[in-house]
Amino acid sequence: MRAKTWFHQWGSPRWFFEKAKPVSTVLGVLSLVFLSLGIIWGLAFAPEDYQQGNSFRIMYVHVPSALLCQSLYLFMGIAGFIGLVWRMKLTDVAISAAIPLGMMLTAVALITGSLWGRPTWGTWWEWDGRTVSTLVLFFLYFGIYALRQAIKDSSTKANATAIIAMVGTLNIPIIKYSVDWWHTLHQPATFTITEKPAMPSEMWLPLLVMVIGFYCFAGHNVISRMRIEILRRESRSAWVKSIATSGEKARYVF
Amino acid sequence: MLVRREFIGISRNPSLVINPLMFLLIAVTIFAITLKPILGDMGRAAGGLIWVLVLLSSLTSLDSLFRKDYDNGTLEQLLLGEVNPFFLVLMKCFTHWCSSGLVMVIVAPVIAMSLGLSQDLYGSLVLCLLVGTPAISLIGLVGAALTVALGRGGALLSLLILPIMFPVVIFGGGSIDSLVMSGEFGGGLIWLFATSMFALGVAPIATLFALRLSIEI
C-alpha cells in the first residue's frame, strides 16, 4: 500500500512544490561545482588528443549536450505516457519545463558538433545516423513547441503534447538505425567517435564530470521551472494564495 | 458499410484523389526537367527522390482527411456510434491509402520511366511503394487527427509529421538505391515492412486518442 500512496502523492502539485525544493537546491549547487570543475579541467588541464589536437576539447560540451537532449526528450515521452495513462496533471508541467532546455541543448549539440568537425575532419556537417537523428530531434522539439502554441485549451494541450512526445520518442532510435543502415549500403568513410582506442582516464574523467554537471543542471532547471509553473497554474488555490500574501517570507519559499 | 461511405465521398469529390496525384506528377516532371541535364542518368537519385515526392504529395491530402467530417459534426457521431471507433480509424486509413498510396503505386511505372529507372526494376519499385505507403498514411493519420480542430493547421501538420516519417523515406529510398546499385533490396524492404507494421500497431491508437481530443476543442 505504501507504494501506491507514494505514487499518488505525485498527483499533488503542492506536494511536489514542497518536496522538490531541497532536491533542486542540491542539484543546483552540485551542477555549479561539477560544471566549473569540468570546464576548467577539460579546457586547460586535460591532455590534447594525439590525432585531433585541441579541437577534441569540444567533446566536453558536445557529448553532455547530446546525451542530455535525448534524455530530456525521453523524459517528456515517459511523462506523456504517465500523464495519459494515470491522468496526472504534473506530467504536463514537467513536459513544458523540459522543452526550452531540451530544444536549446539539441541546438548546442548540433552546433558544437559542427564546430568540432570542421577543424578535425574538415567538414561542417555529415549526414550520418547520429547527426540526422539529432537534427530530427530538434524538429521534434520544435513540433511540440508549435503544437502547444496552437492549442489554447490546457487539458487538450496536455494530451496532444503527450501523444506527440510519445510518438517522437519511439521515432528517434528508428531514425538512427535507418540512417546507419543506409550507410552500410554505401560504406563511406565516416568518422565514428566510439571506435577510437580506449580513452585514457585523464581524458574521460573530465567528460564524466561534465556529464554529471550537465545532468545536475538539467534537474535543477527543470524542477525550478516546474515549481514556478505550479505556482502559476495553482494560483487560485488557498495554499498558493497564502504564500503570495506572506510578504517578505515568500522569497524563501522558492 | 463505412468503407463504401468513404468511397462515395471520394467519388463525389474526385479532386481529393486527383490533386495529390497531379502534384506528384508535376513535381516529378519538374525534377526530371531540371536535374536530368545536370545529372545525366538519374538512376542513383531516383530512389530517394521518388520517396520524397510520394511523401510530400500524401501530405496534401492528409489535411482534409478528417476535416469534412469534423466540420459537419459527423466525426463526433461516428466516434460515439455503435461501430467500434478503432475500426473507423482503420477504415479511414485504408480509404486514404487507396486514394493516395495505392494510386501512386499504380502510377509508379510512369514515374520510374520519367526518372530514368531501368525497366526491369519497375516491379520491385511497385513492391517497395506498396510496402511503404501504408506507413505514410498511418503516421499521417495521427497528425491529421491532432490538427483537424486547429483551423488551417496544414503547416503544423507537416511540421509535426514529417520528422516521424523520416524512417519511411530513408528505408524506402535506401531500398530503391540498393536496388539500382546491386539489383537487390539489401534488407531495406524488410525494414520498410517492419516500419509499416510498427506504424500499424501504434498509429490507430494514437489517432483515436487524438480524435477524441480534437472533438473537445
Next chain:
Amino acid sequence: MYFESFEALLAMGGHGRYVWSAYGIAIAVLLWNQLVVMVSKKALLDQWKITSERQQIIEENKDQAP
C-alpha cells in the same frame, strides 16, 4: 595546466576559435536557462507584492465611509 602560457590556451594550437565558440555557446545556453528561472521567480514575487499591496489598501479603506 596543459598549456605553457595563457596565449597558448587561447590559441589551442590553431583550433582556438572553434573550441572557444563551442564552449561559449554551451555555457551561454546554460546561463540563459538559469537566468530565465531567476527572472520568472522575480516576476512572480513582484506580481504578488503588487497584489498583496492592493489587497491591503482595499482592506484599509473598507471601513471608511463611501
